[in-house]
Amino acid sequence: MNAKDRLIFPLDVPDADQARKYVRLLGNHVGVFKVGLELFVSEGPSIVDAIADMTDAGIFLDLKFHDIPATVQRAIRSASCLKKASFITVHCDPVLLEAVVTEVAGHINILAVTVLTSLDSNDLMSLGIREELAAEPIQLVLQRAAIAKQAGCTGIVCSGREATAVKKKFGGDLIVVTPGIRPDWGDVEKDDQARVVTPYLAVKNGADYIVVGRPIRTAPDPVGAAVKVVEEIEKGLQDRQQTA
Numbered sequence: 001m002n003a004k005d006r007l008i009f010p011l012d013v014p015d016a017d018q019a020r021k022y023v024r025l026l027g028n029h030v031g032v033f034k035v036g037l038e039l040f041v042s043e044g045p046s047i048v049d050a051i052a053d054m055t056d057a058g059i060f061l062d063l064k065f066h067d068i069p070a071t072v073q074r075a076i077r078s079a080s081c082l083k084k085a086s087f088i089t090v091h092c093d094p095v096l097l098e099a100v101v102t103e104v105a106g107h108i109n110i111l112a113v114t115v116l117t118s119l120d121s122n123d124l125m126s127l128g129i130r131e132e133l134a135a136e137p138i139q140l141v142l143q144r145a146a147i148a149k150q151a152g153c154t155g156i157v158c159s160g161r162e163a164t165a166v167k168k169k170f171g172g173d174l175i176v177v178t179p180g181i182r183p184d185w186g187d188v189e190k191d192d193q194a195r196v197v198t199p200y201l202a203v204k205n206g207a208d209y210i211v212v213g214r215p216i217r218t219a220p221d222p223v224g225a226a227v228k229v230v231e232e233i234e235k236g237l238q239d240r241q242q243t244a
């Protein structure tokens, strides 16, 4: 995999025209385009086909499914566009994950969302998570990563702060996808991300893929920003190999 292939760009835009604009602009600079709730809800499943027809980059359908297992299984069965996606996300819940893994039968990579990168220790505590786990989100991430592995998921989503521990414990058994990326050189206003790291550090810590949205989308030169992120990925990979 090239460094570029590890960069996931979220198409967090309200309509197909804007999505196409970013696919055209960044098609040669990112490895995977992510379709999330905003675009999927506004345009429907056909947007996945439209993007797949425009690019050789992979598609990640990030709908973060979370419901009873039978409902999610049926949603996946009725979404034929899922076949175009290389990754889909499901919240970490043991019975749900097992049902989804059985449903897709190895055709799509299932990523389990462990602990959203927008949550910090105080948020976790207010959600009723035991204090010792909330104080160290890493422990919660490891616990949920074990559930994902047991269920047969391809990987997990966690922050770059937890990537090292996950890789140390699960190695190549789980791929790690890391959002909450904030380069030193970027400036994202009114930010909702809490557990953030730079592209370099996320990759050096073991992330297989990083999700970088606003630092590229809101940059004065999005292509230039994507190129800089890929340079950081390259550097992170080099330093990771040296310390391995």
Ligand code: C5P
Residues within 6 Å of the ligand: 010, 012, 034, 036, 062, 115, 116, 117, 118, 157, 179, 180, 181, 193, 211, 212, 213, 214, 215
């Ligand atoms: O880089 P930026 O903060 O703009 O990235 C936002 C994207 O990352 C959104 O598409 C969001 O769904 C995704 N994300 C994620 N998992 C998290 C946090 C954010 O997939 N834990």
